[in-house]
Amino acid sequence: MSDTPARLGRYVVRRRLGSGAFATVWLAYDEQLDSPVAVKVLAENWADDGQVHRRFLEEGRYLRRVESPYVVPVYDAGELSDGRPYLVMAYADQGTLAARYDPSAPGGGTPPTPGQSLAVLRQVGAGLQALHDRGVLHRDVKPANVLFRTVEGSGGVQVRAMLGDLGLGKALDASSRLTMIAGTPSYVAPEQAQAESPDARADQYSLGALAYLLLSGRPAFRFTSLQQAADPAPPEPMPGQPEAVDAVVRRALARDPDDRWPDVTTFVEAVSSAVEQSLGPVDDGPTLPWLPLDPDVTHAGAGPTSSAGRGATSDERAPVGGRAARSASDERAPVGGRAARSASDERASRPRSWPYAAAALVLGAVAATGSFLVARDLASESVPGLAVVTDSSGTLEAQVPGEWTAVTGDDGWRAPQDDTEYAALSVGTARDWTAEASTGHGVFLALMPGSDLPDRMPGHPECDTSAAPYSEGGSQPSRTVVHSGCPGGVTVERVVQVAADRLLWVQVRSPDTATANRVLDSVTTRGI
Structure with missing residues (x-):
């Protein structure tokens, strides 16, 4: 099945314009107004994240507040059958x-x-x-x-x-x-x-x-x-x-x-x-085009043919900006290991942005995150009540309470600094475990580019107390800060330098510091 939907709402889709961490933008055609438009759709893997959902719609509201020819206008908004919102905007036919x-x-x-x-x-x-x-x-x-x-x-x-x-x-x-x-x-x-x-x-x-x-x-x-x-x-x-x-x-x-x-x-x-x-005077005012018309930039072209308009609802079942949604059983990792994936699953897998709102919003701040290496093979240690979880590349691994594997993401993510895919792993008790008011628990691990540990660590205003960050030296220096009195208990942020140009960010949300420390001590990286 093609990843390109036939329609998004009432708009006939022509081709993909681009994809980012949160959304995919499609060139589409408004048959009623006979005009090309750009349709921005929330990425499939963020569909159930309420915080990201609200933030996506806020963009449309902000743009609608402004009546300016120099701000991209929003014409329409809607929701697909799977609940993902979309914004219909002017098509920038001359690129960026x-x-x-x-x-x-x-x-x-x-x-x-x-x-x-x-x-x-x-x-x-x-x-x-x-x-x-x-x-x-x-x-x-x-x-x-x-x-x-x-x-x-x-x-x-x-x-x-x-x-x-x-x-x-x-x-x-x-x-x-x-x-x-x-x-x-x-x-x-x-x-x-x-x-x-x-x-x-x-x-x-x-x-x-x-x-x-x-x-x-x-x-x-x-x-x-x-x-x-x-x-x-x-x-x-x-x-x-x-x-x-x-x-x-x-x-x-x-x-x-x-x-x-x-x-x-x-x-x-x-x-x-x-x-x-x-x-001296260099132009006649702000209406002068900053560059001539670029004939090499792809234009919208002719309107869709009648055949392109058929199947008005078949579009929305196609994945936009990611592979098809996995079922709840697919997302649950078995205690003691990650759910097995077939060869066809691996071929269909694509880099995904993460079902982790806080990560995508704070990561840039911790652009110096490091990976934490423990020289032992967790896969060989079967501990009752605990689950060993790994990312799809086998680079990241941790041992967590079994109930933390209710929701698992393991397919990698794109760092905001350079949009390159890096290994990442997120497991938690619920999809919203990272939300500020959530009482859920889980761990997030992500490799990122960086050659220095950060001076500042992510803050957590939802917690009552934040201890002073502390640093540890050695072959893999790290920086850690512990927040207590949080809605779910304790939140720990750790950044570790695992290679000259690679860092790992670890966030643990736990009912107590003892559990958090056990999870932190179990984190393993391989092949870096």
Whole structure:
């Protein structure tokens, strides 16, 4: 069976545009309005996670709050027969800034002119200011989230820049109550990387990093972890730019938010003025397309044929962004070992994002997580009441109470830093065992890229007491913090360095510290 559904709701699906940690985006066709659209669908393996479900819908609500031509519009929302929500948005037929211009990649595209750079900064800045005016933070401004779309005006067809992907977006009035560490290391503001309460100045910092890239032809920072982004050194002077332009961009990239520009609009006006004072007028205003129409980018094409419209409901049974859902019996690991998988199961298996909301939201913060090695073979130790669980690659293993295997995920995950698949394992007493208010128990293990242990560990405001983090040396140094008085008892976070460039993050939620310690002591990695 093809992984491409025939329809999503009333929209005829043409092809997959891309997949991320939380969702898959499809190019579809609105037959009623005779128009191509992009349909973003929550990934199949997150379907039963209430927290992720709500967060997905929040993106649509945030986008609907804003009436700006420079923010991707949401046209519709719906729910598939399996309960997964979807958002119907404008189709960005000219791709992203990351796809059009990446100076760090071979053949990374033609550098934009100063006028083109200012045009995209003005348009993205206008979209960002519109979000802020409506009380919404973006929190992930970066080249991949700058989308381009053809629009028709009095001057003919032009290319417009828009801000998209508010998957990390957050209402400003909520940002002080609950802060989740997220973002892209080379573009995230230090205070956001440190899990402080960000405000609109954090988005300005990200726009400053974008301005540095466009105007200088190279990124301001080359961070690979949020730990590095949390304490950045000032960037080097912008090559090829006058001191006045450099000073304006540097102010947006100030370490202290109080030293930045008052708002995004003021920053964009300042950088525009500095560039034009140095080079003279470079364009006629923000309507200038930042780049010409790109004929190599795939367009929507003709509408679907009548045959494509048949089978209006057969679509939704096809897996979107992942393999077919496993049954409850498939998800339950037998005590003493992982459920056996057939050869056909292995062939059908694909990298999955994890049924673990907290992980996907905090991982960037612990971008230095390490793996924990115990030199013994747990598989040979059969202990009554305990289960040995492993990930599908056999890299990660732990021994847990048998009741913790009610829900198991073992197929790997994609780290937010580089979107590469790494070994991961999640087992728990219920699907929501990682939710803040949950009394469930379980363990999450995930390998990630990183060469240093983090200075800061994930916080747990739902717990009454958090002990000071402690570190251990040796061949595999680690950092651990214990939280007590949690809804389910005790939560322990541990990060261990298992290789020069590899870390393992371990989170255990347990009824008591004794059980948590037994699980921590049993964690094993192989082949790293």
